[in-house]
Amino acid sequence: MTHLRTILCSGAAGLALLSAGTASAQTKTLYVGMNGGNFERTFTQDVFPDFEKANDVKVVVVPGTSSDILAKATAAKDNPQMHVIFLDDGVMNRAITAGLCEKFKESPELGEIDKSARMKDDMAVGVDMGMTGLAYNKKMFDEEGWASPTSWMDLADPKFQDKVVFQSASASTYGLHAFLMFNRIQGGDESNVEPGFTKFGETIGQNVLEFIPNSAKISEMVQTGEAAIFPLTPTAVSTLQEKGIPVEYAQPKEGSVVLMVTQCIIANNSEPELSQKLAAYLLSADAQSKALTAGNIVPSNPNAKAATPEAEAKLAAFHDYMKTAVTLDWDVINTNRSEWNARWNRTIER
Template identity: 65%
Template sequence: MKTTPSVPARRFSRLAWAGAALCASAALGSNALAQTKTLYIGMNGGQMEKAYTQYVFPAFEKAYGAKVVVVPGTSSDILAKAQANKDKPQMHVMFLDDGIMVRAINMGLCEKQRDTPVLKDIYPAARLKNDMATGVSLGMTGLAYNKKMFTEKGWAAPTSWMDLADPKYKGKVVFQSMPSSTFGLHGFLMFNRIQGGTDKNVEPGFKAWPNTIGPNVLEYIPSSAKISEMVQTGEAALFPLTPTAVAGLKAKGIPVEYAQPKEGSVVLMVAQCVIAKNSEPELAQKLTEFLLSPLAQANVLQFGDQIPTNPKAPVVGNGVEQVKLINGYMKNAVTVDWDAINEQRPGWNSRWNKTIER
């Protein structure tokens, strides 16, 4: 259960805002209060939007005399908007899951981020495609489970991706749809690996699914938004999810826990990029730089459970334990070949819709 931030934590947050505003103001100089400009940033709604809107963007807005407006949506939604308006972008910056971000870069939708000192501070893995995008938060897709149901039934916590195929969970597995969810894609790819497949060959996974995990699935959901409700109604026992998402649900009193599969979780970063041909390229670059700063990342960790990609971000309160756990999970986390996946994914999506969710 998430606790109220301690006095030192609240004091740190105030200092973080003041420090971030001061640093940015110094960089901006006398132009800080110039004509107000609006930047539109595409990102997930919910907890992420709330954390950035309340605890990160205000310092940037104050320092640069700008306004940051969130365009909420899933990564697929945001990518579609960017693609539809690529010749005259309606957004300036976008957050996408790393795999979808690689697709966006290959589509020419991103502008290279400037070489600034903060780029040297973030984890090397957070610098994507020659700095065409950068990771703003670090996570991984593993398994989550309904703690209340598991306790009542005397079930041990899951330990493997293959637990999704355990007959005792028949009608109690909820799985995100692979075409629309990175969580679902990650879960399927890990199952495929266990069956002997690779990121270039998913035949083993598709062949084995109908007789293993398939019969256990109650519902294929387009995103994770329904999981909260399905846990509370006792419909969902087991599902792919990230530690960050689990922390967010627990903070709302939802009885869920995260479990790291023995085969490994899948690294999942939320990445940002400056949208190519946007109307405010200079200010958009400043925003992406600001969002990688230690103080901005510290606030979004404290108030949004987003794990920093900048190791210089100060960690306080609940964040200390969260960062420690993530570092432990990273020891056997795996990465996937996004270029190979994106090349074949349209065919996979069609096959999934015809054979899995038919």
């Protein structure tokens, strides 16, 4: 009898081990393309873990700019390597047009999202609401006795010669936003960029110390005293401030430019149901409250809550900036973007 009990116990233990091994083998991985830095850190450390535990899944970030992520998704369209991607709204328009995205399924979380954050036919939905305005080196401004900037045209003020850092309009949404606002001030619009291209070099261009592909170098260039003023978002400014970098945000009188980071579910990916589930979770008030508190990521779900008075104040300031924010015509922009990029690289960022 003892021998039989031993055999049975051994068999049960073996089955338990086999079961554990099978469960472990079934743990799935979802790949999410998104911006590195603050975005990657916030979602990896504070947002994804609850979803991973609840669904026995590992979420891995594929970091890169919106342009990088779009290029990777396009190259793998026939055999998708990512499941969900985060892109700036303008770039997301291109992804949708290219057939890379799958429509969001109806869910309670989707139903809570502001209509302004739901792109056409729910092919993509905003997860971070923001705008591009101006930021400046407060330490330098204080030392020089300069007033805070109030206009996009401050980028052309002669006192900032070799002190303007400008993100490339052919590679960065921030740079494109700033260029198109300058173009509007010069009398153009998205259908007519001649004023911008004609006048940029003799105005803002005279002050540019360096054209950078993204905003990663701004922190260093502020600390070394090279950068005085540059296009940036309130969220990015808050992130730099938390690192002790002396920057401030300024809302231009002509308006900032609406910049929404959106997510889409990659069409024909290997885990369609789990991808839909993750995307819905990222729209939830719970997930967006975590992202707001941990990373200053402004929620698209109005039910998301700020955990601290500081976060609540930032959210109130954001809503105030939105009152004068400008929305660009992305259909026109994306139709002409390749031509503009080539012209920018050839005539301005030589």
